Amino acid sequence: MQRIGVFICWCGSNIGGVVDVPAVAREAAKFHGVVYSAEYKYMCSEPGQEMIVSAIKEHRLTGVVVASCSPALHEITFRKNIARAGLNPYMLEMANIREQCSWVHQHEPEKATKKAIDLVRRAVAKAGKLEPLFESTIPVTKKALIIGGGIAGIQAALDIADAGNEVVIIEREPTIGGKMVLLDKTFPTLDCSACISTPKMVSAAQHPNIKIYTYAEVEEVKGYIGNFSVVVKQKARSVNSKCTGCGTCWAKCPTKNIPNEFDLGMSMRKAIYIPFPQAVPNRPVIDRERCRQFVKGKCGVCKKFCPTDAIDYEQGDEFVTENVGAILVATGYDLIDWAKIYGEYGYGKYPDVITGLHFERMVNASGPTGGKIVRPSDGEQPKTVVFVKCVGSRDEAKAREYCSRACCMYTAKHAHQVLEKIPGSQVVIFYIDVRCAGKAYEEFYLKTLHEGAIYTRGRVSKIYPEGNRLIVKGADTLLGRPVEVVADMVVLATAMIPAEGSADVARTVGFTVDKDGFFQEAHPKLRPVETNTGGVFLAGACQGPKDIPDTVAQASGAAAKIIGLLSHSEIAGEPTIARVNEAMCSGCLACREICPYRAIEPKEIVERLPGKQVTRVVASVNSGLCQGCGACTVACRPGALNLKGFTNEQLLSEVDALCL
Amino acid sequence: MMQQPIVIDDRKSDLSKEVLLHSAQDSSLCFQCGKCTAGCPVAFAMDLTPNQIMRMVQLGLIDDVLNSQTIRLCAYCSTCSVRCPRNIAVADVMDSLRIMAAERNIPGTDRSRKVNIFNQAFLDTLNMFGRSHEVLAMLLFNLRSYQPFHNAKLGLKMFNNGKIKLKPDRVKAVNEVKEIFQRINRLRKGA
Amino acid sequence: MKVAYYPGCSYETSGKDYETSAKFVCNKLGIDLIEIPDWSCCGSTAAHSTDHLLAVSLAARNLALVEKMGFDTVTASCSACYQRLALAQTELAQDKKLLEQVNEITGYDYKAAVKVNSILEIIACVDEESIKAKFTRSMENFRIAPYYGCLLVRPAKIKIDDPENPTIMDRVLQTTGARVVDWSHKTECCGASLSVSNNDIVTALVSRIIKAANVADANCIVTACALCHLNLDYYQSFVTQTKGALKEMPVFYFPQILGLAMGFSKKDMGVEYNITDTSELVKKVV
Structure with missing residues (x-):
């Protein structure tokens, strides 16, 4: 027989201002199994907690009901609290009479009080069925795997490796560096992007604890927090480890004029190439779709000239298994393909309408124009440059609803660069808002204003050519008048979207994405670098649009979380996971299909029946993978699966308490 | 009012430079927060709000700006100037715009025309006597604005209180004041 | 103490009582207020709205006369005159080229070393005890809304006190025993420069000020400017009489309040030559 204590919280006037708390406490005292019922101003406060501890001891309570705020807020507080009094922490049940009662019914105090009593009755009924639960332990492999070798991945890798852990980086491109190495100068300090990111690339490559796979992808992920097994697909590079990066091969390669992805097609590369001179590793890759050796079956020039015999046409994809304790996903972003969406801006027909990233390459001294800002159509220096912000962002009708967060600042920087590099030039920036919420950002924007950039509040409606120039039709909503700019070049600040293939990464690793396809953090405020899957962490623009400072900060934050996880040799597992009653399990494995965490595996058991031994298959729950979602318990026809802490019996007793 | 598109092309306007020269105020700093308009006591009677004027100066819309009534309705109370987060003395910008309008002999319309007529009447009495003459300035204003009995009630009340003096108060060295007017006139014509 | 005094063109007319x-x-x-011999008009709004050089030159002639008198400080009762003289002085002191040009125009050799103070500042400099020693009447029945207007507190380079909540006149008035109310429209513009040309605008501005004085439960408004005085005194009739809801606010100059407290007669202080009736309130002290 349970001896239940009920503790009703006023939460100041949050609950007490609406619900008649003393009346609830009086009613609760009458419920079956309740031996003690009390109320207090703030149950979560020190005296409130003390009150619970002494009541447990005094009244020899076996279960506790706290009626207060959401369990999301204070369940852990009260679990620890009753554990101090010697109770199993899972002998607690909470009734949410704040968020689900007093806050939503503040104009109906009487009904709210009645509902609070019902909610407490429900909690008491469940408390009567609670069983002590015990946490399990899981061993931890002290090694982390990072998917994505951009600035987020590199920063996190260095942090984790510096703490003494092994790190594996998987990068899809032939070099690490990500988007940051493409950029020219970074706002608001105007320091050179490559100058600050390439040393980090080199540090990562030379770090004794870091192993880098480039031109590689994650093929398969198995296991759970502390114990992941990841199959890495090393795509065939056609160049083996004997390569010294001397450059003879790409100098001799006869296949020219392949648009270089690194320069967004504004420069050309060979069929064997490194993306840019500071690439890490400094080892080329053969583009098998364009290489004559592969397309036509004859050429062999690179192989002939290679001084170290590093060219290997026969090389195939390789699969390597890495066992790690944690996974960090840092797959970054891509820019939205505006040319498919915005007919009013010409569907990409006009060569002098470019994106911000094109501008970055162009203004970069090591870029395709050697740092000169020129019109792609005729190579002439533009005099009037128009910048259009929010192309694809803040446009739920055509593209994305969200703000891409970095564009206001890089556009201000671009404006500054035009005005600085082209004497007598004119810059018009069309904006909806100017968002500069970062340290020294507003100051940078104001500096650009001072330099003469004409900020015009309004969205551009149409861009069309007239002669060899472009007419940009916008508005000045502050004056309430249409605006027409005769421009030489238009730069679009296009929306950041999740990197291509990121949905596959989410599926392979096993975590959720948000409505826009960005990776879903466990809690937007309190757990921003974790996913809902234990041991899988997030950093950078894959979680949502971000600039470099925020990306690096988040990467270091995620690294700290991973270092924390890897600092344990074993960790506690949540006890509120599914349990199979093998005697009742029919082995249909419907549960396995429905489990989002791939936590259910078939298992063979041997049963002794009178006179014979029978071997049959039953479901088995991997306690490391199970996240306690309960989906399997619903799918299980014989009712063999139960979620500990939320068993069928417990839930039905709650239903009875509410409905009967 | 017709809302013709604002055309931004290669013919860059020097309006904001001219304003800078006149008032030492850099209008490009304005980020259109609108605090000037929000605090302007006369904004309700203006055809363009102060922040719109600032915006038009940035865009070089010289005709719109100099023909607006706003520039002369501004009472130079300077509330905008002391509250501007960008430290722009907006009232000084207005001052320079009315000067620019005067230089171009833009008479103004409606309300602004009246302000202009009164200012001119005031300066005429000043030029005549070395000191301004309230009654004469008001009479000149009434005649030139075709409203002979304007403010007659006020005049009568002031007369009854002994606050109207018909005889002008003349500076002995009135020529010195006249000289100031003439030298400046010559300077402007020479320039 | 001797100070050069600039009366301003309204000294015998609208600003006579001031x-x-x-x-x-x-x-x-x-x-001792020593009048500048043969002073001329400061140019007022009309000049600075027409030609910057004209505005500075008209003011500079008077500043040069002060220098000639051998005085280092000049004061003006009219706030508009104060602002014009003070602005010209700041500019001339900061800009040598401008000073040279202006000297050429005025024909004087001004050195730009004259300090311009409003009469309010001059009186506020006298220590409280010395002022109080002169008082023979208590002004306790006066609930004053002190009105500074714009010209004394704006723009920043010539302000005599905080532009949003000045207190210099409050302090002077409080010495008389009068209650000085805290109110919202101390420095809201009355539209003085538009009072001839666009008096409907002025009526609107004045009505806001009169309403605020009513809300603050004042029984009079005290100003330090002849233009503000005329505007508030005259244009309030359009709101207090037609709408009826607002109480009439007699308008005084701050020296009138001090003078009444010092025992001067109503006539000497000129408190009876207003458009809005002052007699009810004045009766309480004289």
Whole structure:
């Protein structure tokens, strides 16, 4: 027989201002199994907690009901609290009479009080069925795997490796560096992007604890927090480890004029190439779709000239298994393909309408124009440059609803660069808002204003050519008048979207994405670098649009979380996971299909029946993978699966308490 | 009012430079927060709000700006100037715009025309006597604005209180004041 | 103490009572106001709206006369005159080229070393005890809304006190025993420069100020400017009489309040030559 204590919280006037708390406490005292019922101003406060501890001891309570705020807020507080009094922490049940009662019914105090009593009755009924639960332990492999070798991945890798852990980086491109190495100068300090990111690339490559796979992808992920097994697909590079990066091969390669992805097609590369001179590793890759050796079956020039015999046409994809304790996903972003969406801006027909990233390459001294800002159509220096912000962002009708967060600042920087590099030039920036919420950002924007950039509040409606120039039709909503700019070049600040293939990464690793396809953090405020899957962490623009400072900060934050996880040799597992009653399990494995965490595996058991031994298959729950979602318990026809802490019996007793 | 598109092309306007020269105020700093308009006591009677004027100066819309009534309705109370987060003395910008309008002999319309007529009447009495003459300035204003009995009630009340003096108060060295007017006139014509 | 004094063109007309009451009070406080010989108009709004150089030159002639008198400080009762003289002085002191040009225009050799103070600042400099020693009447029945207007507190380079909540006049008035109310429209513009050309605008501005004084439960408004005085005194009739909801606010100059407290007669202080009736309130002290 349970001896239940009920503790009703006023939460100041949050609950007490609406619900008649003393009346609830009086009613609760009458419920079956309740031996003690009390109320207090703030149950979560020190005296409130003390009150619970002494009541447990005094009244020899076996279960506790706290009626207060959401369990999301204070369940852990009260679990620890009753554990101090010697109770199993899972002998607690909470009734949410704040968020689900007093806050939503503040104009109906009487009904709210009645509902609070019902909610407490429900909690008491469940408390009567609670069983002590015990946490399990899981061993931890002290090694982390990072998917994505951009600035987020590199920063996190260095942090984790510096703490003494092994790190594996998987990068899809032939070099690490990500988007940051493409950029020219970074706002608001105007320091050179490559100058600050390439040393980090080199540090990562030379770090004794870091192993880098480039031109590689994650093929398969198995296991759970502390114990992941990841199959890495090393795509065939056609160049083996004997390569010294001397450059003879790409100098001799006869296949020219392949648009270089690194320069967004504004420069050309060979069929064997490194993306840019500071690439890490400094080892080329053969583009098998364009290489004559592969397309036509004859050429062999690179192989002939290679001084170290590093060219290997026969090389195939390789699969390597890495066992790690944690996974960090840092797959970054891509820019939205505006040319498919915005007919009013010409569907990409006009060569002098470019994106911000094109501008970055162009203004970069090591870029395709050697740092000169020129019109792609005729190579002439533009005099009037128009910048259009929010192309694809803040446009739920055509593209994305969200703000891409970095564009206001890089556009201000671009404006500054035009005005600085082209004497007598004119810059018009069309904006909806100017968002500069970062340290020294507003100051940078104001500096650009001072330099003469004409900020015009309004969205551009149409861009069309007239002669060899472009007419940009916008508005000045502050004056309430249409605006027409005769421009030489238009730069679009296009929306950041999740990197291509990121949905596959989410599926392979096993975590959720948000409505826009960005990776879903466990809690937007309190757990921003974790996913809902234990041991899988997030950093950078894959979680949502971000600039470099925020990306690096988040990467270091995620690294700290991973270092924390890897600092344990074993960790506690949540006890509120599914349990199979093998005697009742029919082995249909419907549960396995429905489990989002791939936590259910078939298992063979041997049963002794009178006179014979029978071997049959039953479901088995991997306690490391199970996240306690309960989906399997619903799918299980014989009712063999139960979620500990939320068993069928417990839930039905709650239903009875509410409905009967 | 017709809302013709604002055309931004290669013919860059020097309006904001001219304003800078006149008032030492850099209008490009304005980020259109609108605090000037929000605090302007006369904004309700203006055809363009102060922040719109600032915006038009940035865009070089010289005709719109100099023909607006706003520039002369501004009472130079300077509330905008002391509250501007960008430290722009907006009232000084207005001052320079009315000067620019005067230089171009833009008479103004409606309300602004009246302000202009009164200012001119005031300066005429000043030029005549070395000191301004309230009654004469008001009479000149009434005649030139075709409203002979304007403010007659006020005049009568002031007369009854002994606050109207018909005889002008003349500076002995009135020529010195006249000289100031003439030298400046010559300077402007020479320039 | 001797100070050069600039009366301004309204000294015998609209600003007459300001001028006479200020002179009486200064005399009593031992401040000698020495009129600038053959002063001329400061140019006012009309000049600075028409030609910057004209505005500075008209003011500079008077500043040069002060220098010639051998005085280092000049004061003006009218706030508009104060602002024009003070602005010209700041510019001339900061800009040598401008000073040279202006000297050429005025024909004077001004060195730009004259300090411009409003009469309010001059009187506020006298220590409280010395002022109080001169008082014979208590002004306790006055609930004053002190009105500074724009010209004394804006723009920043010539302000005599905080532009949003000045207190210099409050302090002076409080010495008389009068209650000075805290109110919202101390420095809201009355539209003085538009009072002839666009008086409907002025009516709107004045009505807001009168309403605020009503809300603050004042029984009079006290100003330090002849233009503000005329506007508030005259244009309030359009709101207090037609709408009826607002109480009439007699308008005084601050030296009038000091003078009445010092025992001067109603006539000397000129408190009876207003458009809005002052007699009810004045009766309580005289």
